[in-house]
Amino acid sequence: MxxxxxxxxxxxxxxxxxxxxxxxxxxxxxxxxWMLIPSxxxxxxxxxxxxxxxxxQAKLNEMALRTTPVFQEALQSLEKFAWAPLDTxxxxxxxxxKPIWYSLHPTSKDRLGFVFYIPISSIQDQSFVNRILNPNAxxxxxxxxxxxxxxxxxxxTVRNESLGSFxxxxxxxxxxxxxxxxxxxxxxxxxxxxxxxxxxxxxxxxRQGNLAGIYVRSSVLSAILSPNEASTDYQSKYIKALLxxxxxxxxxxxxxxxxxxxxxxxxxxxxxxxxxxFDRQTPFRISCGNLIPDQTTTLFHxxxxxxxxxxxxxxxxxxxxxxxxxxxxRRKLRPLLQNEENGIYKYIGNEIALLRLDAPTADRRLxxxxxxxxxxxxxxxxxxxxxxxxxxxxxxxxxxxxxxxxSSIEAPNLPAFLFGGLFxxxxxxxxxxxxxxxxxxxSQSVLQEYLQSIDQRTVxxxxxxxxxxxxxxxxxxxxxxxxxxxxxxxxxxANWPQSWQILLNHDETALDNVENLIYQxxxxxxxxxxxxxxGHTTRRAxxxxxxxxxLHRKIALNTPLASQPMxxxxxxxxxxxxxxxxxxxxxxxxxxxxxxxxxxxxxxxVVSSLAAVDFLNNGxxxxxxxxxxxxxxxxxxxxxARLQSFPLPEGLLPTTLMAPRRDQNRSxxxxxxxxxxxxxxxxxxxxxxxxxxxVNNNAGEGVSNFHATVxxxxxxxxxxxxxxxxxxxxxxxxxQAGFPLDLxxxxxxxxxxxxxxxxTITLITRQGELINLSSEGQVLERNQLFRPIRxxxxxxxxxxxxxxxxxxxxxxxxxxxLDRKGKSLFEVRGLRPGQTTIRYHVLGSGVNxxxxxxxxxxxxYNLAGRPVGDRPIPGNFPAELQFSxxxxxxxxxxxxxxAVQIWSVKLR
Numbered sequence: 001m002x003x004x005x006x007x008x009x010x011x012x013x014x015x016x017x018x019x020x021x022x023x024x025x026x027x028x029x030x031x032x033x034w035m036l037i038p039s040x041x042x043x044x045x046x047x048x049x050x051x052x053x054x055x056x057q058a059k060l061n062e063m064a065l066r067t068t069p070v071f072q073e074a075l076q077s078l079e080k081f082a083w084a085p086l087d088t089x090x091x092x093x094x095x096x097x098k099p100i101w102y103s104l105h106p107t108s109k110d111r112l113g114f115v116f117y118i119p120i121s122s123i124q125d126q127s128f129v130n131r132i133l134n135p136n137a138x139x140x141x142x143x144x145x146x147x148x149x150x151x152x153x154x155x156x157t158v159r160n161e162s163l164g165s166f167x168x169x170x171x172x173x174x175x176x177x178x179x180x181x182x183x184x185x186x187x188x189x190x191x192x193x194x195x196x197x198x199x200x201x202x203x204x205x206x207r208q209g210n211l212a213g214i215y216v217r218s219s220v221l222s223a224i225l226s227p228n229e230a231s232t233d234y235q236s237k238y239i240k241a242l243l244x245x246x247x248x249x250x251x252x253x254x255x256x257x258x259x260x261x262x263x264x265x266x267x268x269x270x271x272x273x274x275x276x277x278f279d280r281q282t283p284f285r286i287s288c289g290n291l292i293p294d295q296t297t298t299l300f301h302x303x304x305x306x307x308x309x310x311x312x313x314x315x316x317x318x319x320x321x322x323x324x325x326x327x328x329x330r331r332k333l334r335p336l337l338q339n340e341e342n343g344i345y346k347y348i349g350n351e352i353a354l355l356r357l358d359a360p361t362a363d364r365r366l367x368x369x370x371x372x373x374x375x376x377x378x379x380x381x382x383x384x385x386x387x388x389x390x391x392x393x394x395x396x397x398x399x400x401x402x403x404x405x406x407s408s409i410e411a412p413n414l415p416a417f418l419f420g421g422l423f424x425x426x427x428x429x430x431x432x433x434x435x436x437x438x439x440x441x442x443s444q445s446v447l448q449e450y451l452q453s454i455d456q457r458t459v460x461x462x463x464x465x466x467x468x469x470x471x472x473x474x475x476x477x478x479x480x481x482x483x484x485x486x487x488x489x490x491x492x493x494a495n496w497p498q499s500w501q502i503l504l505n506h507d508e509t510a511l512d513n514v515e516n517l518i519y520q521x522x523x524x525x526x527x528x529x530x531x532x533x534x535g536h537t538t539r540r541a542x543x544x545x546x547x548x549x550x551l552h553r554k555i556a557l558n559t560p561l562a563s564q565p566m567x568x569x570x571x572x573x574x575x576x577x578x579x580x581x582x583x584x585x586x587x588x589x590x591x592x593x594x595x596x597x598x599x600x601x602x603x604x605x606v607v608s609s610l611a612a613v614d615f616l617n618n619g620x621x622x623x624x625x626x627x628x629x630x631x632x633x634x635x636x637x638x639x640x641a642r643l644q645s646f647p648l649p650e651g652l653l654p655t656t657l658m659a660p661r662r663d664q665n666r667s668x669x670x671x672x673x674x675x676x677x678x679x680x681x682x683x684x685x686x687x688x689x690x691x692x693x694x695v696n697n698n699a700g701e702g703v704s705n706f707h708a709t710v711x712x713x714x715x716x717x718x719x720x721x722x723x724x725x726x727x728x729x730x731x732x733x734x735x736q737a738g739f740p741l742d743l744x745x746x747x748x749x750x751x752x753x754x755x756x757x758x759x760t761i762t763l764i765t766r767q768g769e770l771i772n773l774s775s776e777g778q779v780l781e782r783n784q785l786f787r788p789i790r791x792x793x794x795x796x797x798x799x800x801x802x803x804x805x806x807x808x809x810x811x812x813x814x815x816x817x818l819d820r821k822g823k824s825l826f827e828v829r830g831l832r833p834g835q836t837t838i839r840y841h842v843l844g845s846g847v848n849x850x851x852x853x854x855x856x857x858x859x860x861y862n863l864a865g866r867p868v869g870d871r872p873i874p875g876n877f878p879a880e881l882q883f884s885x886x887x888x889x890x891x892x893x894x895x896x897x898x899a900v901q902i903w904s905v906k907l908r
Contacts, residue, residue: 291437371436565579704749711755888906
């Protein structure tokens with residue numbers, strides 16, 4: 001072979017290789033963003049529409065992707081970077097319809113940050129990138145530094161405020177607010193790419209018709225749902241057991257456009273017990289909408305078609321997921337659980353649901369619904385299960401309430417023994433029957449309130465928005481977990497890791513846009529078919545009416561009122577009434593239609609709050625209130641009310657009237673303070689006040705209130721005298737050991753009893769010394785609070801319904817609201833001396849307000865000190881407040897000279 005031939009051969013070979021590699025490059029698929037995403041990503045999402053602009057009308061009527069939790073935070077990281085160096089039109093043009101990827105990563109122990117990946121596919125895209133690399137020098141500058149062969153740029157303002165770091169590749173513009181994350185991306189680029197089944201180069205997280213796709217790692221689900229080691233939140237633990245290990249969810253708009261629906265299909269993995277639990281169980285839609293009250297915060301729902309098969313599979317599932325206590329309880333019930341012919345599961349119908357009702361405090365107010373094809377047999381089986389679990393042979397008698405008969409059984413945690421740890425929290429079992437459903441509540445008061453809602457038809461099936469949610473948005477599923485986030489958001493977020501709380505739970509968070517957070521799943525042998533639904537069924541307020549005070553209604557009267565009117569039920573929704581006492585001492589009932597009925601007379605203005613009690617045991621709740629001389633009990637009947645009066649013993653302070661929460665039908669139904677610090681109880685049998693908790697030194701003078709709570713099913717009461725003597729009683733044991741205790745300090749406000757184990761007592765001296773006492777009378781801690789107001793005094797400010805307290809520091813013309821540790825929340829100045837009343841209101845749904853009546857006007861504030869309402873509300877007496885979560889409105893009841901006025905404020 002000649003030298004010339006050799007060079008020709010080498011040239012031909014080079015041409016062939018060059019052509020081959022050019023063909024491979026031309027035909028090669030575009031690089032996937034998976035090849036750039038660091039391996040520690042907690043979640044990855046992709047969307048072509050997240051960056052779309054949104055009209056004001058759409059914000060009110062639709063659930064938009066860009067206002068959804070996680071998606072909003074991801075978009076903010078992009079917009080902060082892209083919208084600064086580009087004008088608005090250019091930024092919209094650059095980002096329009098691009099499949100932009102985002103990944104979330106930890107940046108420190110308690111911080112998370114996003115990385116965004118913008119595809120670059122045209123010459124026009126490159127011109128936008130060049131504008132970012134070379135921005136307006138009068139406003140921005142770009143710094144660069146090399147890192148492992150790649151140059152990382154940082155975009156800053158002329159004031160050295162960083163807008164983010166970024167790198168420019170041939171096919172992607174990658175950016176983040178964190179330089180550390182950009183270095184992680186560079187390191188990922190320099191590593192060999194090992195594909196997983198999900199991360200194939202041809203896989204996208206979105207498909208045609210989807211708004212976005214999101215992939216969540218199993219460790220993220222565990223971190224968000226799993227409680228702390230010391231926590232006893234078994235519901236979170238059980239929900240985790242019902243979820244897939246990983247989620248790849250693709251979002252689309254619901255037909256009503258008020259919700260986003262995310263659909264996913266995931267491997268069931270090692271959850272064989274979960275697959276067996278719903279084996280051959282046909283899922284149905286939720287059909288108990290007429291039994292779900294409006295005040296439901298959380299709903300867990302199981303849909304089954306074969307109750308006995310479901311019950312048989314429960315044993316293996318509970319044994320794999322629950323603790324020894326539940327398994328021990330099930331062992332006691334084994335004869336009933338394993339009896340296929342006449343066991344309890346034989347009578348289980350198509351639905352089992354657990355409701356958690358709204359509570360102003362952290363109380364777990366639970367109601368369980370069990371559908372049955374033979375409700376009488378299910379009732380008998382449930383009572384038999386109670387006998388086996390408790391080892392007793394006694395069942396309590398039933399009694400009437402409204403149209404139902406309610407009864408209690410002694411079988412703590414029986415629902416958990418029967419259906420697993422998700423149904424924990426039933427220390428008591430109060431039962432009734434509604435149609436084909438067995439209703440179980442964890443206290444008498446919860447069951448009574450539940451039945452009142454059913455009787456008044458304030459339920460989901462009566463609200464067209466909630467009805468549409470049930471019939472259109474929600475799908476047939478084996479398991480549904482529903483959370484009304486506007487009510488339960490604080491308690492849900494409390495279990496999150498600190499990093500997730502910082503990312504999502506902040507001011508102007510997207511969490512405020514989510515009212516309904518729903519997870520649904522249907523289970524096959526190999527797959528879990530899931531739906532994640534986010535949205536709202538409450539009409540949102542426009543800026544034109546948000547936080548504006550409107551006169552909703554004015555009801556004229558013939559005679560001026562002598563005291564603040566009392567509101568019963570939801571008057572605005574025509575399911576309540578107003579009771580009023582005029583200056584002629586006539587007791588008048590006002591109906592929602594405006595009719596006025598005089599029902600009798602009283603001997604003076606009403607000076608107490610209104611307390612609901614079960615006094616007559618006639619199947620209805622009665623309402624107690626007091627004048628300066630008498631106690632009155634009003635029994636609503638046929639839309640009116642019957643009055644009974646009882647004289648007050650000398651020395652009682654009627655302003656302190658309260659009804660302790662009692663879940664047993666005991667004789668002591670009302671409490672009232674004596675001026676010497678003793679606490680009297682109203683005995684339903686004797687029909688008079690008796691000195692139930694007397695002080696052993698009558699020489700002192702009590703402060704103007706006391707606190708009572710139930711501990712271990714026994715009433716505990718704490719009271720103080722002004723010179724510093726503290727009294728602590730238990731209704732079964734008299735004085736607690738170590739009491740009375742003499743603090744030798746001047747006190748002007750009540751003590752507060754925390755009903756934990758052990759119990760603690762908090763009180764504050766006039767000079768601002770915050771004192772914590774043990775249940776044995778030992779001083780645990782003293783803390784002197786800051787006193788910037790000259791001649792100011794401190795006191796505890798209890799909530800009007802005893803649902804917590806704050807601290808208050810006042811002078812003649814100024815007041816400061818403090819939290820329970822003494823930290824100042826906000827201050828109010830310019831108050832009228834001697835004409836100011838400050839009250840603390842916990843209204844549920846996270847609405848906590850302070851009302852300040854100074855002169856003839858009441859101003860409302862949230863706990864951050866922001867005014868609620870755009871102007872003070874006129875009224876001769878302190879205002880009565882009600883919050884309606886279904887309307888997102890605050891209703892304020894005040895009085896004119898001869899009228900009752902109802903004001904409304906749209907809050908959200």
